[in-house]
Amino acid sequence: MVTANSTNLELELRRGVVVLATLSQLRTPRYGYALRQALADNGLSIEEGTLYPLLRRLESQGWLQSEWKIEDGPPRRYYALNDRGRALLVKLTASWQGINEAMDRLLKEDDR
């Protein structure tokens, strides 16, 4: 029970950073599978069932633009930040850094 609860809390914690992590990797155009690989290579594995629908939602909300391309393989839909998305990335990055610093201080206090 404790493990199940802690897993849920960990998922909740990760859910908060998924959008920022995704936006951070879309400064250059990427398709879904390549994006997931890029995130995993940097230590953040996101389930495919979460990531692919998220890309569509971010696009429908106006943060991303996308287009179909054929580059040495089957047709793939490439996603990238648009102007609004870049502004959002800057804003979320600032928020994240603020939160990160605050959490660092809080967790260090706990270590004492």
Next chain:
Amino acid sequence: MNANDVIEAYVHDVARQLPRRQRNDVAFELRALLHEELQARADEAGQAAEADMAIALVRDFGQPDDVAARYRPAFTIIDPVDGQRFLRATVIGLAVIWVLGLLTCLCQPLDSGSAVLRMLGQWWSGTVMSSLWWPGLLVIGFGGAAWARRRWPQGHAWTPRNNDRIPGGRTAMVMVVISIFCGIGVLIDPRWILDMALHGRAAPAAYDALTYTDTFRHRQGPCLLTALLLNLPLMCAVIVQGRWTPRLRQLELALGLVTCALMLWAALDGTVFVGEASDRTVKFMLVLLTVISLGSFGMRWYRGLRPTPAPRTHALH
């Protein structure tokens, strides 16, 4: 079924739940991504992509319903904040409707097993099934409230208010006083309603039906009239004070409990009206009024904040 068939079936189940304008596009993309994921798993395992591997992949991806929901913007009819209240109102409302329906059905003569079964069947079809209007009405009400909150968030901002305020203000209390006067008039002589409504042209049977029995006129009637009269100075005091003070609330509770006891006494002991049908109806109304009043007092007590928190048994370390 091979791996390709598994992915096709999965994509179909997801896509058919999506809006038509994005269905084909999402299906095309999802199919390509799943094939790519499957190929990566097959390469990692060092074997060809098989149906079992494809099934494991799509199961990891999620139930088609869940995945389709993730593609769509979140849509809620009843806000999570209203979930508990909606559930409570549904359960209480249905319980009241079902119990009242059952009581009504129990008024029929039940002289055999088949009569009981017939009564239960009648209760099921006439009360239980038709009571589904209540949750439907609540969905519309709560859904409308949620929509209004999202549409005009400023209008729903929290504002401080006194807990001892009069709901509806002094105007509402004046209306209550007028209602009490009407209640006193009805209690003194209910036939007054017939004169008011039909200007004395009501059938004699109607006057007979609303004639009090001597027992009620001499026993419960005067007590109920006294209780009703005592409400007048209480309401006037609330109007003068402009709020419900703790003392006035205590008086209201005491008077309410006494009135409930008197109404139960009138409903359970003896007859109220000479007419049998009108007697049965008024007793039903008295019991219903008592249940609602007691429920209201109980709810107020249950929801009220205690002046001090419950004592802790463990100290914080």
